[in-house]
Amino acid sequence: MNRTTPEVGNITSEERPGKRGSRSGPGKLYVVGIGPGGRPHRTFRACEAIAESRVVVGYTPYLESIADLTEGKELIASGMTFEIQRCRQALARAAGGDIVALISSGDAGIYGMAGLALELAHADGIGVPIEIVPGVTAASAAAAALGAPLMLDFAVISLSDLLIPWQSIRQRLEAVAGCDFVVALYNPRSKKRTGPLEEAVAILRSARPGQTPVGIATAAGQADQSLVVTDLDHLLEQKVDMRTVIIVGNSRTRQIDHWLVTARGYLDRVTAE
Numbered sequence: 001m002n003r004t005t006p007e008v009g010n011i012t013s014e015e016r017p018g019k020r021g022s023r024s025g026p027g028k029l030y031v032v033g034i035g036p037g038g039r040p041h042r043t044f045r046a047c048e049a050i051a052e053s054r055v056v057v058g059y060t061p062y063l064e065s066i067a068d069l070t071e072g073k074e075l076i077a078s079g080m081t082f083e084i085q086r087c088r089q090a091l092a093r094a095a096g097g098d099i100v101a102l103i104s105s106g107d108a109g110i111y112g113m114a115g116l117a118l119e120l121a122h123a124d125g126i127g128v129p130i131e132i133v134p135g136v137t138a139a140s141a142a143a144a145a146l147g148a149p150l151m152l153d154f155a156v157i158s159l160s161d162l163l164i165p166w167q168s169i170r171q172r173l174e175a176v177a178g179c180d181f182v183v184a185l186y187n188p189r190s191k192k193r194t195g196p197l198e199e200a201v202a203i204l205r206s207a208r209p210g211q212t213p214v215g216i217a218t219a220a221g222q223a224d225q226s227l228v229v230t231d232l233d234h235l236l237e238q239k240v241d242m243r244t245v246i247i248v249g250n251s252r253t254r255q256i257d258h259w260l261v262t263a264r265g266y267l268d269r270v271t272a273e
C-alpha cells in the first residue's frame with residue numbers, strides 16, 4: 001500500500017459524523033505515546049501534538065503526569081478498562097472537528113491505544129486524519145537505566161492474560177526461552193495476578209541457567225525509579241508490580257559493575273584478531 005497521507009477512510013469533513021458547528025477546519029486524532037513518565041523522556045513531537053490539541057483524552061494517572069502540557073485544554077479522563085469508550089470519545093471529538101490527543105504511556109503502539117484507535121476508526125467508519133506519535137517504551141527506558149541489556153535480538157512479552165489467553169502467552173515464552181533471546185516482560189505481576197510470573201520464570205529457567213542475569217526496573221524514568229540486578233533463581237524474591245518491566249538476559253548478558261550488559265561481540269572480534 002502506497003500511502004502518504006495517514007488518513008483512515010475517505011469521508012470528507014462535511015460528511016463526518018458528529019460534526020459540531022462551533023468547529024471550523026478538519027479535526028485530527030493524535031495517538032500520543034508520552035514515554036515512561038518523566039518529562040525528559042517525552043519526545044518533541046509528543047509535546048507538539050499535545051500543544052496543538054484542544055482536547056486531551058486519557059487514563060487519569062497519565063493525564064496527571066502531563067498536567068504541565070495541558071493547561072487550558074479540555075481533559076477527558078477515565079479509569080482502567082474504559083479503553084474502548086476512551087477511544088470512541090476521542091474519535092468522535094476528532095470527527096466533530098476538534099484536534100484531539102489520545103494519550104498512552106510509553107509508546108502508543110506497544111500495548112497502547114494506537115491499534116484500538118485504528119481498529120475502531122475502521123469499524124465505526126470514522127474518516128478522520130490520524131497520526132500515531134511514537135514514544136520511549138518501558139523496555140528502552142528500563143534498558144538505559146540498567147545499562148545495555150538489549151544489545152542483541154530480544155523479545156517483548158506481556159504477561160497480562162486479560163485480553164490474550166494464558167495458553168498463547170505460555171507458547172510464546174516456551175518459544176523464546178530456548179532461542180537465547182533477551183526477553184523483556186511487560187505487565188509482570190499485579191496484586192491479583194501472581195501466577196503468570198511464576199510460570200514464566202519456570203519456563204525460562206527450564207532452558208537457561210539459574211545464574212542468568214535479570215534486570216528489574218520499576219517506574220523507569222520516573223522520580224521514584226528503582227532498579228535491581230539479580231538472576232533467574234532469585235527473581236521471584238524481588239519486588240515486582242505493574243509499574244515494573246523485567247529484562248531477562250541471554251547467554252551473553254553479564255553484570256559489569258552495577259550495569260547489566262549484553263555483549264554484542266565487538267570485543268570478541270578484537271581478541272580473536
Ligand code: SAH
Nearest residue numbers: 036106107137138186187219220242244245
Ligand atoms: N505502552 C507502554 C506499555 C503499556 S503496558 C509502553 O510502551 O511502555 C503497561 C506495562 O508497561 C506495565 O505493566 C509495565 O510492565 C510497563 N511499564 C510502563 N511504564 C513503565 C515504567 N515507567 N517503568 C517500568 N515499566 C513500565
